[in-house]
Amino acid sequence: MRLNIGMIGYGTVGSGFIRVxxxxxxxxxxxxxxxxxxxxxxxxxxxxxxxxxxVPLTSNPSDLVDNAKVDxxxxxxxxxxxxxHCAISALENGKHFVTANKKLVALHYQELMRAAxxxxxxxxxxxxxxxxxxxxxxxxxxxxxxxxxxxxLNGTVNFMLGRMKQLGMHEPAGSKRNIFAxxxxxxxSRGLAEADPLLDISGLDAAYKLAILATTASHQYVHPDKxxxxxxxxxxxxxxxxxxxxxxxxxxxxxxKQLARFTVNRNDGxxxxxxxxxxxxxxxxxxxxxxxQNGFVxxxxxxxxxxGAGALPTGFAILQDILEIATKKPVQRC
Numbered sequence: 001m002r003l004n005i006g007m008i009g010y011g012t013v014g015s016g017f018i019r020v021x022x023x024x025x026x027x028x029x030x031x032x033x034x035x036x037x038x039x040x041x042x043x044x045x046x047x048x049x050x051x052x053x054x055v056p057l058t059s060n061p062s063d064l065v066d067n068a069k070v071d072x073x074x075x076x077x078x079x080x081x082x083x084x085h086c087a088i089s090a091l092e093n094g095k096h097f098v099t100a101n102k103k104l105v106a107l108h109y110q111e112l113m114r115a116a117x118x119x120x121x122x123x124x125x126x127x128x129x130x131x132x133x134x135x136x137x138x139x140x141x142x143x144x145x146x147x148x149x150x151x152x153l154n155g156t157v158n159f160m161l162g163r164m165k166q167l168g169m170h171e172p173a174g175s176k177r178n179i180f181a182x183x184x185x186x187x188x189s190r191g192l193a194e195a196d197p198l199l200d201i202s203g204l205d206a207a208y209k210l211a212i213l214a215t216t217a218s219h220q221y222v223h224p225d226k227x228x229x230x231x232x233x234x235x236x237x238x239x240x241x242x243x244x245x246x247x248x249x250x251x252x253x254x255x256x257k258q259l260a261r262f263t264v265n266r267n268d269g270x271x272x273x274x275x276x277x278x279x280x281x282x283x284x285x286x287x288x289x290x291x292x293q294n295g296f297v298x299x300x301x302x303x304x305x306x307x308g309a310g311a312l313p314t315g316f317a318i319l320q321d322i323l324e325i326a327t328k329k330p331v332q333r334c
Contacts, residue, residue, distance in 0.1 A: 001035050001326045006064030006095075007042035008086060009077035010051055012191050013100050013127075014042065016311025017074065017318045018053045026319065035326045040070055065090045072325060074318055075099040076127075078194075084108050091115040091123065098321045100127035100314050103199070106208035106224050109215055124321035129209045130294050131155065131313030133306040134320065138298070139216045146217040148299055149262040153209040153275075155292030155309025156193040156200040157232060157258045160184060162290055165255070180232075192292050192309045203231030203258070206275045210260040214273055218264065222271065229275035232258075254279045255287045 007014055020026060021037060030037060041056040043064055051057075064070050065086055073090045077083055080103050087097050087104070092115060099105065105112070105125045116123035126136045130153075139146065152158055163183035171177055184201070187193040199205045207229040214222040260275045280286040285303060289295040294308025307313040 003035075003037055003071045003322065003326055004069050005037060005039045005072045005074055005322070006067065006070040007039060007055070008061050008064065008073060008075040008083065010042040010044050010055065010057070011076065012311045013076040013314045013318075014074075015052050016313075016315030017076070018055070018315070020312060020315040020319050022053065033327075035323070037322060037326070040064070040067070061086045062089075065093065065095070070095055072096045072098060072322060074322070075101055075104075076314075076318075077101065078103065080104050080107060084111070087112055087123075088115045091119050091121050094119050094121055096122040096124070096325050098122075098124045098127070098318055098325075100125075100318060102128040102205065102208040102212060104128075106211040109212070110221050122321075122325050124324060125212070126321045127314050127317035129153065129212050130296070130317070131292075131306065131308035131310065132316050133294055133296065133304050133308060134317070135213065135294075135296050135304060136216055137320070137324075138304065139213065142217070142298070144299075145264075146299060147264045147266060148297075149213055149217060149260075150297045151210070151213065151260045152257055152286065152289045152293070152295045153206045153260050153308070154200055154258055155294055155307070156187050156197065157206070158289065158294075159187050159190075159192055159292045159309070160201075160232065161256050161258070163187075190292075191311055201232045203229040203275055206231075206258060206260050210262060210273055210275060213260075214262045214271060217262065218271060222273065226271070227273040227275060230277060255282055256280075257286050257289070259286065 039055055041058055041064060043058050043061040047057040047059050064073060073095050075083055078101055083104055090097050105128045112123050126134060129135055160183040163186060164179045167179040167182060184197060193200055207224045207227045210227055211222045211224040256277055257280055259278050263272045289305055292307060292309040293305055295305040297303055
């Protein structure tokens with residue numbers, strides 16, 4: 001099986017995907033299974049910008065969407081309306097569409113899935129939630145009704161909360177050190193947060209991801225507007241001095257987590273969805289979800305966790321979706 005890939009976007013996540021694809025272990029696995037994955041070109045805003053791996057570039061996504069040689073579109077831009085039209089056009093042209101764009105999936109799931117089903121193409125989005133944790137595939141293949149999901153969904157926020165605790169514990173009371181800004185800058189330098197981190201720290205990122213999980217688990221579309229959520233308070237709302245953070249938000253025996261919850265009322269089937277900050281004991285499953293990790297608990301019984309942010313975990317998830325297409329594995333859609 002040979003698949004030609006056209007990439008829309010070649011930034012942090014796109015580079016991570018190419019790095020995963022070029023890895024010796026990936027290439028060995030592909031050869032063993034008789035699969036060839038070939039990147040034909042990438043559509044980018046600035047074709048003059050230096051990229052980490054040599055790939056033919058174009059500034060026009062239509063060059064890929066309308067190219068009969070392209071079998072799969074991989075999208076990693078984070079844009080919505082422009083990309084929605086590209087996605088629908090690609091699917092209508094019979095191309096499979098793989099995306100890491102949680103906002104696109106959360107807001108336009110129904111339109112994109114209808115286009116995919118009409119064209120008998122695949123619309124896959126494992127990389128939109130959970131990084132390297134195969135949570136979407138797990139929910140799709142779950143054999144029983146799903147009545148609850150709890151999750152730490154945002155690796156950036158989780159990293160920042162842990163880092164602020166570390167910084168705060170070593171500062172004297174009354175310190176004016178801005179640990180919020182320091183932890184955010186470190187997250188950005190590690191590739192865990194975008195240059196504009198508003199989506200992460202506002203709580204919208206977690207809300208979009210929870211909407212995708214709820215849609216997949218409940219077999220009904222859930223719009224992000226149905227979710228109550230809260231993000232990290234900004235320094236304008238709370239002066240993030242180490243002393244205040246440590247005394248009012250954290251204790252040495254506890255951790256603050258941004259926890260997303262999806263539950264189904266078993267009597268009338270109504271859904272309850274929210275994203276909130278909770279304090280958890282350190283020596284528990286949630287307390288041990290550290291750094292940029294994500295964690296998931298399904299039906300209060302099944303636990304999954306792993307790296308949830310960054311170029312390589314997300315690139316790995318993209319590769320998993322492409323392998324699903326290459327092996328023609330049946331996809332259960334809601």
